[in-house]
Amino acid sequence: MACQVLLLGCGDIRNALLTAATLSQRGAKQVAIHLNDVNDVILARAALLLALADGTDPGKAEDVQFLFAVWYCAALSPQHAERLRQAVQKLVQLAADDNVCSSSSGRVDISEGAAGPGGADARGRSGADVGLQQRLLAIWRAWLDGTMTVEEMARDR
Numbered sequence: 748m749a750c751q752v753l754l755l756g757c758g759d760i761r762n763a764l765l766t767a768a769t770l771s772q773r774g775a776k777q778v779a780i781h782l783n784d785v786n787d788v789i790l791a792r793a794a795l796l797l798a799l800a801d802g803t804d805p806g807k808a809e810d811v812q813f814l815f816a817v818w819y820c821a822a823l824s825p826q827h828a829e830r831l832r833q834a835v836q837k838l839v840q841l842a843a844d845d846n847v848c849s850s851s852s853g854r855v856d857i858s859e860g861a862a863g864p865g866g867a868d869a870r871g872r873s874g875a876d877v878g879l880q881q882r883l884l885a886i887w888r889a890w891l892d893g894t895m896t897v898e899e900m901a902r903d904r
Contacts, residue, residue, distance in 0.1 A: 749777040757782040760793045764800060787879070791886040799834055832891065839887045842880060 750770050754763055760782070767778045784790050799817060803810045816827045823831060 748775050749779070750775045751779045751781070753781045753783065755783045757784050757793060758789060760796055763793070763797070787882045788886055790879075791883045791890075794883065795835060795838060795887070798838055802834075835887050835891055839884060839891065842884055842887070 752763075752766055752770075754766075757763060763780045763782060767780060770778045782790060782793050784793070796818060799814055803814045805811060813827055813830055816823055817831055820827075
């Protein structure tokens with residue numbers, strides 16, 4: 748059984764993860780969750796957290812601790828901060844190379860669907876998809892190079 752779920756105004760992705768886990772427990776072999784939000788920072792954070800969650804081995808305490816630290820802690824240990832920097836860097840590289848960010852077993856597709864303006868680029872992406880991808884890349888790069896201030900992050904929450 749394959750399932751597709753649309754979460755409008757997704758905000759925090761806990762609902763998306765709970766939905767995926769519940770559907771998986773009920774026999775879904777493939778779950779596609781489409782996240783929608785008016786705030787690009789929310790989508791950038793959701794994509795990062797989904798990629799991190801997908802790469803987390805629940806049997807490894809250090810993986811689980813890292814995921815929870817990124818999700819809930821205001822200050823990260825130096826080891827967690829470096830691991831997060833590497834994860835964001837990988838996400839930037841994957842997204843810059845293609846419109847799909849692949850993690851260990853899943854993937855995060857970056858698209859705005861049919862809501863954006865018409866036309867497509869050489870890869871078949873609409874102008875809206877390319878626009879969203881560029882906005883998310885700008886956010887992830889700002890996280891990497893530290894150009895986003897605390898005030899900007901608070902405003903975007």
